[in-house]
Amino acid sequence: xxxxxxxxxxxxxDLMLEFFTDEDHWTRxxxxxxxxxxxLVGALLQLSRQHRLxxxxxxxxxxxxxxxxxxxxxxxxxxxCGSVAELRxxxxxxxxxxxxxxxxxxxAAAVKTWLLAQIEKKRAAPADLGQTAPDExxxxxxxxx
Numbered sequence: 001x002x003x004x005x006x007x008x009x010x011x012x013x014d015l016m017l018e019f020f021t022d023e024d025h026w027t028r029x030x031x032x033x034x035x036x037x038x039x040l041v042g043a044l045l046q047l048s049r050q051h052r053l054x055x056x057x058x059x060x061x062x063x064x065x066x067x068x069x070x071x072x073x074x075x076x077x078x079x080x081c082g083s084v085a086e087l088r089x090x091x092x093x094x095x096x097x098x099x100x101x102x103x104x105x106x107x108a109a110a111v112k113t114w115l116l117a118q119i120e121k122k123r124a125a126p127a128d129l130g131q132t133a134p135d136e137x138x139x140x141x142x143x144x145x
Contacts, residue, residue: 001057006098009057013095015047016058017088026084028077040077040087058094065093 001009019025020043027033031042038046040062048055062073067090071080081087 001098005054005057008053009061010095010098012044012048012051012053012055012058013061013091013098015051015053016043016091017095019043019047020084020088020091023084026087028081039074040081040090041073044073057098061094061097062090064097065090 019038025037025043027037027039027042030039031045032038044055044058044062047053048058059073066073066076067080076090077087081090
């Protein structure tokens, strides 16, 4: 996931954490209870629309943060989640995963930069040999290197 997309995902996760500060904003069995309460997916979709942030990366991060792999978000919210604190812990884990993705992106960029520099060094090396006279290539000093 590109860093710009990660930043938007983290922003949406932060908004979700703000939304789910207490039990009054959390509901089960429906996306929106009509009294300001939303389930995990309902809050995600509402906040995504309201702040014009993409929901797909956050859905993927929340899926990865589930306590059991492959557990659907709606099923977790409606039957497996015991409290808003547990819900928030999954959102926080998704946020950590987003930061891990960002760190991997930075590390990959650093490795790519280093590899390109190594390739440039290798390309420059034969040019140096071309400046050496042919009979000097086989002197003991060059063979020992």
